[in-house]
Amino acid sequence: xxxxxxxxxxxxRLRAAGLRPTRQRLALxxxxxxxGDRHVTxxxxxxxxxxxxxxxxxxTVYNTLNQFTEAGLLREVVVDPGRAYFDTNTSEHxxxxxxxxxxxxxxxxxxxxxxAMPAVPPGKAIDRVDVILRLKAKS
Amino acid sequence: xxxxxxxxxxxxRLRAAGLRPTRQRLALxxxxxxxGDRHVTxxxxxxxxxxxxxxxxxxTVYNTLNQFTEAGLLREVVVDPGRAYFDTNTSEHxxxxxxxxxxxxxxxxxxxxxxAMPAVPPGKAIDRVDVILRLKAKS
DNA sequence: GTGATTGCAAATCTTTTGCACTAAA
DNA sequence: TTTAGTGCAAAAGATTTGCAATCAC
Numbered sequence: 001x002x003x004x005x006x007x008x009x010x011x012x013r014l015r016a017a018g019l020r021p022t023r024q025r026l027a028l029x030x031x032x033x034x035x036g037d038r039h040v041t042x043x044x045x046x047x048x049x050x051x052x053x054x055x056x057x058x059x060t061v062y063n064t065l066n067q068f069t070e071a072g073l074l075r076e077v078v079v080d081p082g083r084a085y086f087d088t089n090t091s092e093h094x095x096x097x098x099x100x101x102x103x104x105x106x107x108x109x110x111x112x113x114x115x116a117m118p119a120v121p122p123g124k125a126i127d128r129v130d131v132i133l134r135l136k137a138k139s
Numbered sequence: 140x141x142x143x144x145x146x147x148x149x150x151x152r153l154r155a156a157g158l159r160p161t162r163q164r165l166a167l168x169x170x171x172x173x174x175g176d177r178h179v180t181x182x183x184x185x186x187x188x189x190x191x192x193x194x195x196x197x198x199t200v201y202n203t204l205n206q207f208t209e210a211g212l213l214r215e216v217v218v219d220p221g222r223a224y225f226d227t228n229t230s231e232h233x234x235x236x237x238x239x240x241x242x243x244x245x246x247x248x249x250x251x252x253x254x255a256m257p258a259v260p261p262g263k264a265i266d267r268v269d270v271i272l273r274l275k276a277k278s
Numbered sequence: 279g280t281g282a283t284t285g286c287a288a289a290t291c292t293t294t295t296g297c298a299c300t301a302a303a
Numbered sequence: 304t305t306t307a308g309t310g311c312a313a314a315a316g317a318t319t320t321g322c323a324a325t326c327a328c
Contacts, residue, residue: 020301020302020303020307020308021302022301022302022307022308022309023301023302023309024308024309025308041292042292042293043291043292055310056309056310057309057310057311058292058293058310058311059293059294059295059309059310059311059312060308060309060310062292062293062294063294063308063309066293066294076220078217078218078219078220078271079217080217080220081215081217081219081220081221081222081223081317081318082220082221082223082291082292082317082318083220083291083292084220084221084292084293096257096259096260096263098263105260107257108257111257112253112257113253114251114252114253114270118235118246118247118250118251118272120235120272120274121235121244121274123276123277124235124237124274124275124276124277125274125275125276125277125278126272126273126274127273127274127275128272128273129270129271129272129273130269130270130271130273131253131268131269131270131271132217132268132269132270132271133257133259133265133267133268134265134266134267134268134269135259135260135263135264135265135266136263136264136266137262137263137264138262138263138264139264159282159283159326159327159328160327161282161283161284161326161327162284162326162327163283163284164283180317181317181318182317194285195284195285196284196285196286197285197286197317197318198284198285198286198287198318198319198320199283199284199285201317201318201319202283202284202319205318205319220292220293221292221293221316221317222316222317223317223318
């Protein structure tokens with residue numbers, strides 16, 4: 001069960017992104033990417049690091065999440081004004097969002113298709129398409 | 140050009156929504172609904188009220204926007220973490236968003252169709268579908 | 279009058295920033 | 304070494320809240 005090089009994957013990932021593999025970046029990368037697809041807020045990730053015995057400041061968690069996003073390792077999901085979510089799945093896909101619990105869930109990109117693409121204003125191009133299906137408890 | 144009852148429409152709107160037509164609610168309603176479809180932030184609306192010579196506190200602008208939203212007079216559009224937009228168009232439709240300028244533009248609901256509706260998690264129902272087409276300057 | 283609404287300032291929450299200190303290369 | 308990265312605390316925004324004063328009914 002014990003892995004002789006628990007940070008090998010995170011190390012490669014950071015090097016490939018051109019980010020210096022520091023202690024805290026390695027630890028955060030491990031928390032983020034070793035568990036499959038995840039959606040986290042800065043506060044959640046900071047709490048997990050804390051629980052795992054990793055000393056990281058909130059500022060560093062924010063900085064790291066932003067750097068990972070810029071490097072293409074993460075994607076920001078906007079579903080709540082005043083709270084940023086980060087998604088480890090950077091491929092084209094969409095989201096279910098349950099406001100009540102603050103839960104995000106992926107929807108594979110091929111399950112949602114725009115049947116008609118509206119005219120884009122002149123001089124502009126589509127950068128990204130976000131589809132959010134907001135859920136509530138069934139009545 | 141001068142209207143003998145400039146607040147008549149706003150008055151009816153507030154009464155229909157069950158909101159007491161106070162001075163500030165009437166003034167904000169007029170700013171919001173007399174100019175057709177609009178997308179505003181609390182800060183923008185506060186500035187407009189200020190320019191129009193209406194004394195309203197920021198807190199009241201926030202409270203009013205939230206009350207109008209709860210009453211179904213406005214719809215909140217989430218496109219930016221850390222800034223809430225309110226849309227006077229409450230019918231089913233979607234949005235173009237240009238992050239660079241903070242500009243929102245409506246897309247009629249019938250111009251965007253989801254070709255395949257993904258399976259909704261058990262016990263949940265779809266409350267709303269938000270489609271955001273993020274724009275950038277054409278390269 | 280009486281209860282809803284407002285204003286103001288303070289409080290809260292999330293995120294960013296400045297700067298001295300630490301660590302990676 | 305040299306420079307990037309980190310921690311901390313302070314700053315910055317956006318939004319909410321508590322409470323006395325004010326207004327609609």
